[in-house]
Amino acid sequence: MPTVSSEELATAAGVNSAKLRKDFSYLGSYGTRGVGYDVEYLVYQISRELGLTQDWPVVIVGIGNLGAALANYGGFASRGFRVAALIDADPAMAGKPVAGLPVRHTDELESIISDNGVSIGVIATPAGAAQQVCDRLVAAGVTSILNFAPTVLSVPEGVDVRKVDLSIELQILAFHEQRKAGEENAPSPVPPRSGAAVRAASENRKGPDGDVPAVMPA
Amino acid sequence: MPTVSSEELATAAGVNSAKLRKDFSYLGSYGTRGVGYDVEYLVYQISRELGLTQDWPVVIVGIGNLGAALANYGGFASRGFRVAALIDADPAMAGKPVAGLPVRHTDELESIISDNGVSIGVIATPAGAAQQVCDRLVAAGVTSILNFAPTVLSVPEGVDVRKVDLSIELQILAFHEQRKAGEENAPSPVPPRSGAAVRAASENRKGPDGDVPAVMPA
DNA sequence: ATGCCTTTGTGAACGCGTGCACAAAGATGG
DNA sequence: CCATCTTTGTGCACGCGTTCACAAAGGCAT
Ligand SMILES: NC(=O)c1ccc[n+]([C@@H]2O[C@H](COP(=O)([O-])OP(=O)(O)OC[C@H]3O[C@@H](n4cnc5c(N)ncnc54)[C@H](O)[C@@H]3O)[C@@H](O)[C@H]2O)c1
Ligand SMILES: NC(=O)c1ccc[n+]([C@@H]2O[C@H](COP(=O)([O-])OP(=O)(O)OC[C@H]3O[C@@H](n4cnc5c(N)ncnc54)[C@H](O)[C@@H]3O)[C@@H](O)[C@H]2O)c1
Numbered sequence: 361m362p363t364v365s366s367e368e369l370a371t372a373a374g375v376n377s378a379k380l381r382k383d384f385s386y387l388g389s390y391g392t393r394g395v396g397y398d399v400e401y402l403v404y405q406i407s408r409e410l411g412l413t414q415d416w417p418v419v420i421v422g423i424g425n426l427g428a429a430l431a432n433y434g435g436f437a438s439r440g441f442r443v444a445a446l447i448d449a450d451p452a453m454a455g456k457p458v459a460g461l462p463v464r465h466t467d468e469l470e471s472i473i474s475d476n477g478v479s480i481g482v483i484a485t486p487a488g489a490a491q492q493v494c495d496r497l498v499a500a501g502v503t504s505i506l507n508f509a510p511t512v513l514s515v516p517e518g519v520d521v522r523k524v525d526l527s528i529e530l531q532i533l534a535f536h537e538q539r540k541a542g543e544e545n546a547p548s549p550v551p552p553r554s555g556a557a558v559r560a561a562s563e564n565r566k567g568p569d570g571d572v573p574a575v576m577p578a
Numbered sequence: 579m580p581t582v583s584s585e586e587l588a589t590a591a592g593v594n595s596a597k598l599r600k601d602f603s604y605l606g607s608y609g610t611r612g613v614g615y616d617v618e619y620l621v622y623q624i625s626r627e628l629g630l631t632q633d634w635p636v637v638i639v640g641i642g643n644l645g646a647a648l649a650n651y652g653g654f655a656s657r658g659f660r661v662a663a664l665i666d667a668d669p670a671m672a673g674k675p676v677a678g679l680p681v682r683h684t685d686e687l688e689s690i691i692s693d694n695g696v697s698i699g700v701i702a703t704p705a706g707a708a709q710q711v712c713d714r715l716v717a718a719g720v721t722s723i724l725n726f727a728p729t730v731l732s733v734p735e736g737v738d739v740r741k742v743d744l745s746i747e748l749q750i751l752a753f754h755e756q757r758k759a760g761e762e763n764a765p766s767p768v769p770p771r772s773g774a775a776v777r778a779a780s781e782n783r784k785g786p787d788g789d790v791p792a793v794m795p796a
Numbered sequence: 797a798t799g800c801c802t803t804t805g806t807g808a809a810c811g812c813g814t815g816c817a818c819a820a821a822g823a824t825g826g
Numbered sequence: 827c828c829a830t831c832t833t834t835g836t837g838c839a840c841g842c843g844t845t846c847a848c849a850a851a852g853g854c855a856t
Contacts, residue, residue: 430744583832
């Protein structure tokens with residue numbers, strides 16, 4: 361029986377082995393003392409807890425540059441996600457095949473969602489249309505949304521929104537970049553107290569309960 | 579002089595006003611007691627600290643579906659990022675205009691980087707090429723990388739890597755989705771101890787010092 | 797069966813971010 | 827010029843995640 365010790369996994373992942381063991385214990389995952397964890401069982405258990413054993417139908421709304429790229433991306437299927445439909449408001453796109461699927465018009469949005477039991481939606485429309493699309497998705501029964509549009513979506517309680525903001529990713533890199541440059545020469549105008557604000561700026565969004573809105577002017 | 583109080587900002591952002599004030603104090607940002615913060619000065623100060631006052635040249639490597647979408651994305655320019663060049667290994671693409679810029683061949687990678695003083699690179703190549711591209715970028719002087727390929731990149735100390743893994747974003751949504759479904763009926767197989775592992779699964783990557791590698795099989 | 801060695805599971809300590817509460821600062825009006 | 831009111835800046839305590847350290851458990855060899 362192939363096994364791994366928490367120490368091996370921890371080293372590979374670059375984390376503390378005690379944390380790993382404690383986390384596993386929360387999952388009810390019992391290893392064998394003196395031996396380690398049964399790899400197969402461990403994988404199964406984590407997969408199940410993470411929801412990877414069932415597959416989730418998703419819809420992508422807004423089949424432009426980004427939406428088409430997402431539709432073509434094979435990485436979703438391999439993680440248990442199935443693209444149930446591609447939806448766009450442009451009548452000219454309706455019926456056109458993208459990544460092997462015909463693009464459906466926005467009119468069909470509600471029926472597509474309910475027919476397929478979709479609970480996860482991806483929004484890749486322009487920012488101006490995002491909230492409206494979001495509202496329709498939620499009304500139709502979607503309870504999880506992955507948003508690429510640079511807008512803060514407001515949703516009723518019980519609906520999760522994750523926002524992917526590529527500009528912020530770059531800003532975080534730029535922030536560290538600037539910091540690197542500043543270290544060598546003159547001390548930063550701000551003393552390196554390394555306080556909460558600085559650290560918070562390096563982190564990503566905190567969780568499902570509300571993203572940090574962009575306060576900087578575009 | 580237009581001002582805002584920490585309380586106003588905190589309410590708008592949905593955070594605690596004390597946290598906000600404390601964070602501002604780390605930035606050396608002094609408000610006026612009884613009045614609040616000078617909006618203009620505050621914006622300038624935060625912008626500067628975040629590195630938004632200078633603009634950063636970036637290169638995008640791998641002009642496929644995703645790379646092209648990124649190149650066409652206007653949101654970067656508005657946040658102070660300038661696409662210095664688009665680079666692809668496919669000879670057939672060389673010279674072809676994408677988003678108004680001619681695609682350059684990988685051979686030119688090093689000279690493009692040094693000529694433009696690029697320190698931030700975006701990798702949108704297939705996973706198999708990512709590490710190799712990364713090595714070349716780093717060797718040429720890039721010290722910050724935004725990686726879209728589903729691979730853990732290894733880089734020397736001093737180089738920051740941020741990984742955007744869209745599958746993981748969906749997995750996090752699916753995880754919560756499953757949890758929602760489980761609450762109504764039978765109790766989850768795992769008692770809702772709400773431990774560190776569960777919470778950690780909702781969080782994103784922690785910071786610049788090492789992403790959490792994907793341990794699940796694809 | 798017994799003893800040794802490895803690795804788990806976890807209680808306790810530590811570190812850190814967050815929120816509370818309040819004194820000091822400064823504006824504003826009388 | 828003084829009183830009052832607003833809002834900042836921050837010491838302090840609380841909560842939570844992380845890490846240490848170790849006893850218990852189990853395999854394995856003798
Ligand atoms: N392209 C990128 O790399 C990138 C990066 C980050 C964020 N974004 C954001 O993602 C979104 C899409 O970007 P893009 O480059 O694909 O834009 P795009 O203009 O190429 O595509 C937008 C698509 O949405 C469709 N659409 C418009 N309104 C709609 C509606 N109400 N319902 C359904 N579909 C609708 C349009 O017909 C179009 O096909 C934008 O909000 C953009 O800011 C894009
Ligand atoms: N499309 C998506 O929505 C999406 C989402 C998440 C992650 N990704 C990842 O992003 C990457 C790109 O995705 P894509 O859909 O654009 O793929 P793609 O196949 O359309 O594009 C890849 C491009 O990279 C170029 N390339 C290959 N090797 C190269 C090299 N050594 N140097 C420079 N260029 C090279 C190819 O010529 C091609 O143009 C993949 O790793 C994919 O897994 C894509």
